[in-house]
Amino acid sequence: MNVFNIFRKKETNTEVLQNAHVTLYPEQILVQAYDRAKEGFWIGTTNLVYIADDASNEHLGSIVRSHMSLTRTGQKRPSDWKAAHKLFLKAAGFKTEKEEYRDAKNVGICRKGSQLTISISINGEYNGRTRGFWGNGVLEFDNNISDAELGQHIREAFELCK
Numbered sequence: 001m002n003v004f005n006i007f008r009k010k011e012t013n014t015e016v017l018q019n020a021h022v023t024l025y026p027e028q029i030l031v032q033a034y035d036r037a038k039e040g041f042w043i044g045t046t047n048l049v050y051i052a053d054d055a056s057n058e059h060l061g062s063i064v065r066s067h068m069s070l071t072r073t074g075q076k077r078p079s080d081w082k083a084a085h086k087l088f089l090k091a092a093g094f095k096t097e098k099e100e101y102r103d104a105k106n107v108g109i110c111r112k113g114s115q116l117t118i119s120i121s122i123n124g125e126y127n128g129r130t131r132g133f134w135g136n137g138v139l140e141f142d143n144n145i146s147d148a149e150l151g152q153h154i155r156e157a158f159e160l161c162k
Contacts (some may be wrong), residue, residue, distance in 0.1 A: 016097075018068035018111040022060075023104050024158045027053050030092060031063050033070040034108075037077045038061035043084070046091035054083070057151030064109055064150060105156060116141045118153060122162045 019034035019042050033047035047070045051063055078084040085097075094100045101123055108119040118139040139157055141150075 015113045015116070016018065016111060017073060018071040019108065020064050020067040020071075021106060021108045022064060022154055023106045024053065024161075026103050028055050029055065029060065031067050031089075032092075033067040035071060035075045039077060043075060043078065044088055046087055048088075048092060055146070056149040057145070059151070060154060061147030061150035061152075064154065066146060068111055073125065090158040105158045107157040108162065109150075109154070111143055114143045116143050116150070118157045120157050120160045129131050 002098065014088045017036060019036070020032060021032045021044065023030040023032070028050045029052070031049050031051065033045045034042045035045055037043055048068060049063060049067070055063075078102045089095075089097065089100060104123055106123065107138070108121070110117045110119070118141070120139070137160065139153060141153060145153070
């Protein structure tokens, strides 16, 4: 091994990596940006917005893309997950976790390079072993689809949520 190899700049992954979650509630849709921790997992942020559930597919797709663009990578892992979640609940206007999961359908949208993946979930409600939103399949698309097509695919994914 050459001693100069030690000082050679390590290859960095320049592939675009973005994530947002979209939750359908009666009469409204919550769009939330996610950040990526150094360890590789996703962390929900307080960058969020509500839109009407009858918003156009183009508007929905546009809002989701704008929130995905807020993704930051290499973030520090929260030292207190409960406190971090309480910040989200407050920003989203929920008083309790129970409200967060009531009548909710959640999908995650991840962009990796030119690929979009929509993750479908099962609502495990707010307590017990199955609490939270659990993965239940994925839909994959090219990132070049229009905002209207993205919005339509998100609505189709909501139909597959349980």
